[in-house]
Amino acid sequence: MSEKNNKKSILQKSFKVKVPYHKVKQSMEVEYENLSKSLKIPGFRPGKVPLSFVRNKYSKEVLNKTTEKLIQMEGNKNFEKNNYRLAFQPSVKLLSELKENVDLEAEFSFEILPKFELNEFSEMKLKKYVSSISEDDVNNVVKKLHNDNKIFNKTSSDRQAKKNDRLLISYKGFVGDNQFEGGTAENQIIDLGNNSYLPEFEKNLLGKKAKDEFELNITFPKNYHVENLREKNAKFNIIVNEISVPESLKDDNELASKMGAKNINELREKIKKELSRYSEELSFAILKNQVIKKITTDYEFELPPTLVSREEEIIKKSANKGNTQEINKDEKNNKKMLLEAENKVKIGIVLSEIGIKYEINVTNQEMETELARICMQYPGKEKQIVDFYKNNPAQMNSLKSPIFENKVIKLMIEKAELTEEQVSSEELNSKIIEIEKSMTTS
Secondary structure, eight states, X not given: OEEEOOXXXXXXXXXEEEEOHHHHHHHHHHHHHHHHHHOOOTTSOTTOOOHHHHHHHHHHHHHHHXXXXXXXXXXXXXXXXXXXXXXXXXXXXXXXXXXXTOOEEEEEEEEBOOOOOOOOGGGOEEEEEEEOOOHHHHHHHHHHHHHHTOEEEEOOTTOOOOTTOEEEEEEEEEETTEEEEXXXXXXXXXXXXXXXXXXXXXXXXXXXXXXXEEEEEEEOOTTOSSGGGTTOEEEEEEEEEEEEEEEOOSSHHHHHHHTTXXXXXXXXXXXXXXXXXXXXXXXXXXXXXXXXXXHHHHOOOOOOHHHHHHHHHHHHHHHTTTOOTTGGGOHHHHHHHHHHHHHHHHHXXXXXXXXXXXXXXXXXXXXXXXXXXXXXXXXXXXXXXXXXXXXXXXXXXXXXXXXXXXXHHHHHHHHSEEEEXXXXXXXXXXXXXXXXXXXXXX
């Protein structure tokens, strides 16, 4: 075995392995014997297929299988001997010809994880923002539930549409003479005042009556979410099919009954518990952000180049919906994405190292709990969600990463120097909004 390390990064390594031909031949003979005992071929009794027949018919398959096996075995010996911790699967290049009396030779190229010392968690200073749930917080939720659970009654055809009414409309949108994708709908529900459509769209529905048909010309804003429609002039042919008027529930107890509670007191208690849980989640999210920032600033070590480039490619594709050609032209944005990729790789390596040191694992029960949480977000589709994950091992495995990450960060928080600050629920939400804004603009 010979080793070399002449690449730019000290984490990029390679070595060659050699297997004498007599070992290859010996291993092939073992494989031929195993095949002769397992093959079922017409004209031969089971387990009695002649070796000469097997050699002639399966020599190529056996050679390929044996070569791959011997190369991998020799490679594994080197990985274990040098205690290499691989950043990802190595690439293997065959250097010799596969023919009789020629020794087998191959080269392994790979990247290893960096070696570094973990910082003491006790030296990490964190601030935990704690929010108590007030009666006003509960009242606001009750008010929202009342608003969300209004009953809509179809009104007469001569009544004009007003704010908070629910309309059932059909429309066709055109840019020039062509209908555009996403610009056509039949019997679409729109609640006036919810701002779910463009302001001009909703504004022109006010005052309309059931069965009204009209034409609306608008210009899409320059920040419209569909890129090819930005600042384009469009024409909509709209039909108002129905207008329904909202009617509030009679009282709090009727709301409680509709929400599955015995009375308003039980509903308020449920709301308070849910708000407390949500408050804890926000508080943890802020702490987690502090920990992540400290990892990116407090640790300095070389990163596996291929891991960084792969992460950078994922970020670019996500930012530009799979098309990296245009995004590659923006040098400033490229630097930003490279830094983001480097930080993600660094964070992943540090968290993984902590997980190894403290033997943190994700249990099947934790994955089942996470799957149940996901199902709760899609009422009525629980079976489809479970089947999707159970039938896709890669998707099921994807649940592990965030669970593992949170377990490691919680361990770090438990061992850190923690100070608490009492804030209102509004202040807690504002801090989360600030974090999200900084993540999109940094």
